[in-house]
Amino acid sequence: MVASKCADNPDVFSEIMLASRTKAKCDVIAREVGKGRIQTARLDADNVAETVALIRAFQPELVINVALPYQDLPIMDACLETGVNYLDTANYEPKDEAKFEYSWQWAYHDRFREKGIMAVLGCGFDPGVTSIYTAYAAKHHFDEMQTLDIVDCNAGDHGKAFATNFNPEINIREITQKGRYWENGQWVETEPHEIKKALNYPNIGPRNSYVIFHEELESLVKNFPTLKRARFWMTFGDEYLTHLRVIQNIGMARIDPVKYKGVDIIPLEFLKEVLPNPGDLGENYTGETSIGCRIRGIKDGNEKTYYIWNNCKHQQAYEETGTQGVSYTTGVPAMLGAMMVLTGKWQGKGVFNVEEFDPDPFMERIGEFGLPWNEEINGDIEL
Numbered sequence: 001m002v003a004s005k006c007a008d009n010p011d012v013f014s015e016i017m018l019a020s021r022t023k024a025k026c027d028v029i030a031r032e033v034g035k036g037r038i039q040t041a042r043l044d045a046d047n048v049a050e051t052v053a054l055i056r057a058f059q060p061e062l063v064i065n066v067a068l069p070y071q072d073l074p075i076m077d078a079c080l081e082t083g084v085n086y087l088d089t090a091n092y093e094p095k096d097e098a099k100f101e102y103s104w105q106w107a108y109h110d111r112f113r114e115k116g117i118m119a120v121l122g123c124g125f126d127p128g129v130t131s132i133y134t135a136y137a138a139k140h141h142f143d144e145m146q147t148l149d150i151v152d153c154n155a156g157d158h159g160k161a162f163a164t165n166f167n168p169e170i171n172i173r174e175i176t177q178k179g180r181y182w183e184n185g186q187w188v189e190t191e192p193h194e195i196k197k198a199l200n201y202p203n204i205g206p207r208n209s210y211v212i213f214h215e216e217l218e219s220l221v222k223n224f225p226t227l228k229r230a231r232f233w234m235t236f237g238d239e240y241l242t243h244l245r246v247i248q249n250i251g252m253a254r255i256d257p258v259k260y261k262g263v264d265i266i267p268l269e270f271l272k273e274v275l276p277n278p279g280d281l282g283e284n285y286t287g288e289t290s291i292g293c294r295i296r297g298i299k300d301g302n303e304k305t306y307y308i309w310n311n312c313k314h315q316q317a318y319e320e321t322g323t324q325g326v327s328y329t330t331g332v333p334a335m336l337g338a339m340m341v342l343t344g345k346w347q348g349k350g351v352f353n354v355e356e357f358d359p360d361p362f363m364e365r366i367g368e369f370g371l372p373w374n375e376e377i378n379g380d381i382e383l
Helices: 002-007 023-033 048-058 069-082 109-115 129-140 168-175 216-223 238-249 267-274 314-321 325-342 360-366
Strands: 016-020 038-042 062-065 085-088 118-121 144-154 179-183 186-190 196-201 205-212 229-235 258-260 263-265 288-299 302-313 350-353 374-377
Touching (some): 002 016, 002 023, 002 325, 038 048, 048 069, 062 069, 069 109, 085 325, 109 350, 129 144, 129 288, 129 302, 196 229, 325 360
Parallel strands (some): 016 038, 062 085, 085 118, 144 229
Antiparallel strands (some): 179 229, 205 229, 302 374
């Protein structure tokens, strides 16, 4: 998806190298969407030396990391060694622990600054566009933001009994953790899916939404310290949650090794292999996503509410790119963020989350690339 969107913009992305552990997959993508501008290579992104060698051979201005979050740090190490800018869509998490936070990547700030290069963190949709929406609201609509609720609804139907919309291993690790939100200067921890509320989504209607922890909360409360409360809500259907409970109860969500016929296997990694491939869901996917920010604060001495969102139809995404809406909403911002870096709209030396840049040039162009945004001022934000 990212490669497709980059190939559509040759004025900025004149040469593209697509690398993965399985080169054959890259070859298919290059053939189908590359327009003759995508080269491919086999690469084990866990191997810093291999990544360094490929970067030195190709000599890019920017590395776009859409690998697994486990590989963020090795790829950042390779960028440091070669002096190349870096951009990703999800923050680092260790493979042996279901925990994600920015501290590992923020620790690279001084080294990137001293090298004279930039790392852009979290440039998908959430994190990514939701953080840029927040920065846009702070710049244009509020003197002081007080509460932020990021709301993520997937009202699509892929026809499968159970499937995840992106990498099953990462998805299940993320949503089975305890919830966490920011309130009055501290983190409040909840049991998984403990806080539930029916929220209304544009063009969709009411959907049960649950508070979970999501990485952009960590950077947003740091960069917008007036926030008294910040939460992330995601919709889950009853059948999905039932399947999820069964997966956990029978031990298939475990990430520690178990012996099977004398061989160590990770149950969650095995489960990933038998679940539907998220990349194959698009053809029969109907419905749409709705993701946005509901913000309450003060402007000119008066209370103000602001809701900014995007709706993305799965079928439209598939007709354009052959991918479903969740992949589309991640791929477009990654491409546009890379464009911001390569055209000098976003500049800096060090490690940055996307909300630290000027949101305007990004917001001016994201609609033309397929993710138009809508806003409602002083409406009922329900939260």
